[in-house]
Amino acid sequence: QKEVEQDPGPLSVPEGAIVSLNCTYSNSAFQYFMWYRQYSRKGPELLMYTYSSGNKEDGRFTAQVDKSSKYISLFIRDSQPSDSATYLCAMIPNTGGFKTIFGAGTRLFVKA
Amino acid sequence: EPEVTQTPSHQVTQMGQEVILRCVPISNHLYFYWYRQILGQKVEFLVSFYNNEISEKSEIFDDQFSVERPDGSNFTLKIRSTKLEDSAMYFCASSESITGTGGAFDEKLFFGSGTQLSVL
Numbered sequence: 001q002k003e004v005e006q007d008p009g010p011l012s013v014p015e016g017a018i019v020s021l022n023c024t025y026s027n028s029a030f031q032y033f034m035w036y037r038q039y040s041r042k043g044p045e046l047l048m049y050t051y052s053s054g055n056k057e058d059g060r061f062t063a064q065v066d067k068s069s070k071y072i073s074l075f076i077r078d079s080q081p082s083d084s085a086t087y088l089c090a091m092i093p094n095t096g097g098f099k100t101i102f103g104a105g106t107r108l109f110v111k112a
Numbered sequence: 113e114p115e116v117t118q119t120p121s122h123q124v125t126q127m128g129q130e131v132i133l134r135c136v137p138i139s140n141h142l143y144f145y146w147y148r149q150i151l152g153q154k155v156e157f158l159v160s161f162y163n164n165e166i167s168e169k170s171e172i173f174d175d176q177f178s179v180e181r182p183d184g185s186n187f188t189l190k191i192r193s194t195k196l197e198d199s200a201m202y203f204c205a206s207s208e209s210i211t212g213t214g215g216a217f218d219e220k221l222f223f224g225s226g227t228q229l230s231v232l
Contacts (some may be wrong), residue, residue, distance in 0.1 A: 004154075043116070043203045043223025044155060088155060098143065098160035098168040100221065105154065 003027055006089055006103030015112050019076040023089035023103045026070065030101075031094035033065050035074045038086045038105065047087075048074065079110045114138045118204050118224035125194055125231055133189045133227045135204030144187045145205040145221065146179065148172070155203065161187065194231045201226040 006023045013019055021035075031052055036044035048063040050056045050072075056063045062075040076083055089103040117136040125131050137144050146158040159169040161179050178190045187206075191198055205221045 042225050043205070044221075045223065046220055049220075098145070098162075099157045099170070101157070102147075102155040 004089065004091060004101055004103040007106055008104050010107040010109055012109040012111060013079055015079060015081060015110055017079050017110070019074075019079050019083070019108060019110075021074040021076075021087050021089075021106050021108070023072050024070055025072070025091060027091075027093065027101075028067075028070070029093040030091040032092040033063070033072050034090040034092075034100070035061075035063055036088040036090055036102075038088060040085075044088055044090075044102075076108075079108075081110050081112045084108055084110050114222075116204055116206055116222050116224035118202075118227050120227060121225065122228045123230070125229070127196060127231055128193050131191050131194055131229065133191075133202050133204075133229070135187045135189075135224055136185050137187055137204065137206030138208075138222055139185070141206035141208050141222070143167075143207045143209065144179075144181070145207075146189045147203045147205060147223075148200040149203065149226075150200045158189075158202075191229075194229075196231050199229055199231045201228050 004023055004025045034049040035047045037047050038044045048058055048061055050063045050065050053065045053067045060077045064073040072089055086105040086107050088105045090100050092100055119134045123131055144161040147155050148158055149155045157170050159173045159179055160167045176192045180188050203226045204224045207221050
């Protein structure tokens with residue numbers, strides 16, 4: 001079983017739609033959960049981070065963590081064509097440290 | 113806005129040759145990283161570097177790889193004898209601090225735009 005699983009998509013939605021992106025993981029030691037956005041030919045850019053379980057909202061973005069199910073989500077409200085990118089979930093264990101584990105990324109297309 | 117700068121953006125080399133990928137991290141950052149992304153695959157951790165030494169490395173980072181901070185601004189990744197399977201996008205990243213325990217998330221990674229390495 002992969003440590004972090006993420007559906008690669010692609011996911012295509014019309015402008016204004018609510019987008020739901022998800023990851024599952026197997027390592028119960030993960031405590032820090034992040035979402036990165038990656039545009040074509042660019043490095044990942046941190047969007048959201050959450051510690052342990054719960055929700056976090058930032059503008060049109062909401063991150064959710066359900067540690068009991070080992071499942072994390074990113075919701076994008078009122079999606080825009082500029083949101084078209086690859087979204088990577090990422091995790092760090094509760095021991096902290098230097099190594100971030102990434103999911104494979106989901107490609108999102110928002111059509112105008 | 114400060115950013116991580118990587119050069120070159122694209123490097124083509126012959127199998128068996130040595131390559132050096134260069135990075136200029138954000139100036140007040142203390143932790144430096146190399147990640148790579150093979151086409152169509154996930155971003156993978158290679159190595160982290162702090163206080164002039166490797167702090168953690170993955171199983172990918174074997175004896176063919178080395179990192180160096182030759183001066184106060186540059187951070188380099190050297191591959192001594194490239195293989196076809198080294199072809200990937202290599203990302204440099206830096207952070208001001210790292211995540212400890214207890215909920216404080218400090219490891220905000222800032223990535224460069226990457227160097228696409230093609231080994232022929």
